[in-house]
Amino acid sequence: NLPVNGDKMCLILLAYQMRPDYPLVLAANRDEFYARPTAPLGFWPDLPAILAGRDLKARGTWMGITAGGRWAAITNYRDPAALKADAPSRGRLVVDFLAGSRPPRAYLEHLRPQSRGYNGFNLLVGDRAGLFFFSNRNGRIRRLRPGLYGLSNHLLDTPWPKVAKGKHRLERLVAAKGPIAAEAVFELLGDRTPAPLGRLPTTGVGPEWEQRLSPLFITSRDYGTRSSSLLLVDREGGLMITERTYGSDPPGGWEPPDRTFRLPAAFCGGARPGGPP
Numbered sequence: 001n002l003p004v005n006g007d008k009m010c011l012i013l014l015a016y017q018m019r020p021d022y023p024l025v026l027a028a029n030r031d032e033f034y035a036r037p038t039a040p041l042g043f044w045p046d047l048p049a050i051l052a053g054r055d056l057k058a059r060g061t062w063m064g065i066t067a068g069g070r071w072a073a074i075t076n077y078r079d080p081a082a083l084k085a086d087a088p089s090r091g092r093l094v095v096d097f098l099a100g101s102r103p104p105r106a107y108l109e110h111l112r113p114q115s116r117g118y119n120g121f122n123l124l125v126g127d128r129a130g131l132f133f134f135s136n137r138n139g140r141i142r143r144l145r146p147g148l149y150g151l152s153n154h155l156l157d158t159p160w161p162k163v164a165k166g167k168h169r170l171e172r173l174v175a176a177k178g179p180i181a182a183e184a185v186f187e188l189l190g191d192r193t194p195a196p197l198g199r200l201p202t203t204g205v206g207p208e209w210e211q212r213l214s215p216l217f218i219t220s221r222d223y224g225t226r227s228s229s230l231l232l233v234d235r236e237g238g239l240m241i242t243e244r245t246y247g248s249d250p251p252g253g254w255e256p257p258d259r260t261f262r263l264p265a266a267f268c269g270g271a272r273p274g275g276p277p
Contacts, residue, residue, distance in 0.1 A: 009062045009075050010153060010225075011189075011216060012124065013166045015174045016131060017146035024126070024233035025174055027166075027185045028073060030062045031218050032226045034248035041229075041243035041259040050098045051261055053227060053243060060091020063229055064098050065239050069268035070127045071231065072097045077120025077137050078153035078203040090121045097125050104132040108141045115139070122151055128237055128268070148174075153203070153213075161195035162216045182230050182242050182258075189228040191216040192252070219252040236265035 010031035017023045030053075032038070037056035044050045052064025063073035072094045097107050104125040111123075115136035122135045131144045133156050142156070148171050149156060150163035157163070169188045173180065195214035203210065218224045225246055232240045242260040246252050 009073050009229075010218075011162060011166065012073055012075060012149075012151040013163075013170045013188075014124070014149040014151070015170055016144055016149065018148065018174050021235050022174075022180055022232050023235065024131075024231065025170070025180055026073070026229075026231040027170060027189055028063060028229045028231075029189050029217060029225045030227045030229070031213075031224060033223050034226070034251070035222070038226060040227075040245060041241065041261070047095070047099050050095070051241065051263070052094070052098070055089075055091050058089035058091055059095075060089045061094050062091060063231070064094055065231065065241055065263070066098050067263060067268065068127075069237060069239065069263075070098055070125075071239070072123065072125045074124070075122045075151055076153055077122060077135065077155075078205070079120050080204045083119055084117075087117065087119045090118055093118070093121070093123055103127065104130055105141060105143070108132055108134045112136075112139060112141065122156065124151070154201070158201075160201055161199050161214055165191070166216055180230075180232060182260075185230045186228055186244055189216055189225075192219060217252065221251065222248075224248075224251050234265070237268050238265040239263040239268055 009028045011029040013027045015025040039054040039056055041053045049066045049068065050064050052061040054061050065071040074090055074094050076090065100107065102110060104127055107125060118136055120137050125132055133142045133144055135155055148167050150167040152160050152163050154160065173184055192215045194211050197211065200210040200214055212220050227243055227245045230242045240262045242258055244258045245255045247255045
């Protein structure tokens with residue numbers, strides 16, 4: 001069995017303050033066992049300010065936004081030798097931030113002392129005032145400056161082939177004139193080309209699985225990319241999020257319709273995200 005477990009993204013590509021009309025462009029894939037029960041993108045009945053998909057086993061999420069303009073996303077840090085069977089769900093960290101009121105840095109400062117009790121994770125949290133990154137593998141809180149970022153199952157901007165390829169293609173999309181086309185982003189995220197054997201990382205899952213996990217979009221009999229997401233924040237602070245889901249029959253088969261929600265700036269607080277760098 002593949003030694004990974006759920007409720008987080010496995011690839012996040014991020015263009016931050018690289019376009020005046022879209023200060024935030026985030027494209028992400030969630031990889032998970034097909035058998036793990038999941039609710040699609042939507043507002044949560046028990047936490048109605050949260051808009052996210054939901055892992056129905058641990059009740060967490062891999063990425064979400066709120067009506068107040070907060071957002072968060074998480075990836076795991078792949079290190080099967082260090083997995084703790086009884087560790088709490090990492091997907092609950094996203095929920096805790098979205099449901100809370102602490103500013104991003106304050107939330108991460110609060111989390112840091114207890115973060116080693118979780119399996120390895122990388123957490124991005126943001127609101128209208130800023131964007132921050134934290135990994136419990138190095139314990140550092142980092143405010144992100146304008147630029148292009150990529151995150152998979154290691155630290156931010158570790159140049160795994162899928163991260164390097166995804167960043168390059170997102171940079172081209174962001175640099176092009178005109179609106180950001182959702183279909184172009186989903187095409188980027190749908191790349192199923194495995195990395196060459198000589199460029200694979202070594203994370204402890206063995207060469208066969210390293211190659212299976214190396215594409216931007218993963219397929220196998222039991223495990224693969226379950227959803228792709230696009231999050232856009234416009235210059236006024238409005239949010240748009242789209243989720244495309246995939247199933248196991250066949251593995252990686254698109255399950256329409258896509259789910260798109262738009263939260264206008266007045267709903268989210270009406271201020272440009274990120275503020276001054």
